Amino acid sequence: MSYEFYYKLDNEKYKVVVTKKNNKNTYIKVKDDLNIYVTTNILTPKWQIKAILDNEKEYLKKALTTAKVKYEREQEFYYLGQKYDVVIVPFESVEIDGSKIYTPSYAYLEKWLHKQMLKIFNERLEIKYNLFEEDIPFPKLKTRKMKTRWGVCNKRDTSVTLNSKLIRYEIHEIDYVIVHELSHLVHFDHSKEFWQTVAKYMPDYKKAVKILKEQ
Numbered sequence: 679m680s681y682e683f684y685y686k687l688d689n690e691k692y693k694v695v696v697t698k699k700n701n702k703n704t705y706i707k708v709k710d711d712l713n714i715y716v717t718t719n720i721l722t723p724k725w726q727i728k729a730i731l732d733n734e735k736e737y738l739k740k741a742l743t744t745a746k747v748k749y750e751r752e753q754e755f756y757y758l759g760q761k762y763d764v765v766i767v768p769f770e771s772v773e774i775d776g777s778k779i780y781t782p783s784y785a786y787l788e789k790w791l792h793k794q795m796l797k798i799f800n801e802r803l804e805i806k807y808n809l810f811e812e813d814i815p816f817p818k819l820k821t822r823k824m825k826t827r828w829g830v831c832n833k834r835d836t837s838v839t840l841n842s843k844l845i846r847y848e849i850h851e852i853d854y855v856i857v858h859e860l861s862h863l864v865h866f867d868h869s870k871e872f873w874q875t876v877a878k879y880m881p882d883y884k885k886a887v888k889i890l891k892e893q
Contacts, residue, residue, distance in 0.1 A: 683724065685714060685731055687738060696727060704730055708741035710748060744892060751846070755779065757791065758798075759848030795821065795845040799856075802849065803838065806856045809879050814863040828890055829855040831862035847889070854886030 679698040684691045693713045704718040704727070716727055731738065755762050762779040764787065772790040773780040781787040803819055817831070820839040824830075830839040838859040844852050857880045865872035876883050 679720060685728065687735065687742070692742070694727070694731070696724075698722070706730070706734055706737070708738065708745050710745055710752075712742065712745055712749060714738065747892065755787075756846035757794070758845070759851075791845060792842075795842060798845065798849075799840055799852070802852055803856055806853060806879065807860060810860060810864075812864045812875075814860065817860070817863065829859040831859040831866075833863065833866055836863075851886045851889055854880055854883050854890075857883065 680696060682693055682695050685694045686692075694716060695713055696716045696718065698718060698720040701717065701719060704716065704722060707715045707717075709715060714731070716730075718727060755764050757774075757779070760777075762774070762777060764784070765778050765780045766784075767780045767782060769780075770782055770786075772787060779787070781790070799821060800819055803817075807814075807816055815836045818835065818837040820837050821842045822839060823843060824839075824841045828841045828844060831837075832839070838856070840852075840855060840859075844855060857876055861872055861875040861879070864875050880886075
């Protein structure tokens with residue numbers, strides 16, 4: 679059972695999607711679509727849900743601010759951390775000039791971006807792999823768009839999968855995800871030793887973690 683209503687917060691209205699189940703507790707989550715999702719018991723009345731939202735206003739404000747930044751970023755064109763205005767022009771190539779990127783079409787731009795992504799990801803993987811003193815195999819590089827993860831290490835087929843959306847970020851963030859996944863070939867967990875390995879090859883990795891979490 680589910681239904682929707684609108685909730686006002688700081689003079690803005692947000693859609694609240696309520697799903698009723700047999701669980702005892704009420705859970706609140708803000709998603710990338712800027713809607714508020716509530717999962718609650720089938721007997722919880724609407725007035726009580728509103729009261730719970732009122733009590734969680736600070737959390738909602740923070741979560742919505744983060745989601746808005748992410749949403750706005752997704753609507754813009756970013757390449758290696760730089761935001762560009764896309765300009766459609768009648769020639770068959772992509773050119774960057776200052777804060778503008780010229781392209782014959784958005785489809786052409788996406789193909790160009792994919793090629794750049796593969797080139798840069800492969801280059802950075804080789805550079806970071808060569809830093810490792812531990813005896814680890816050179817992994818196959820895979821890419822795909824992922825919703826909740828920036829990278830995946832698969833020990834069985836010795837591969838590292840990078841989120842294609844990383845091409846929107848600076849080299850520093852791309853390098854962090856690569857070092858993170860390569861470190862899993864040394865320690866296949868998130869133990870203290872694992873994070874020591876990450877820090878060994880990227881001492882300021884926490885800066886990248888913060889950026890990727892916020893955006």
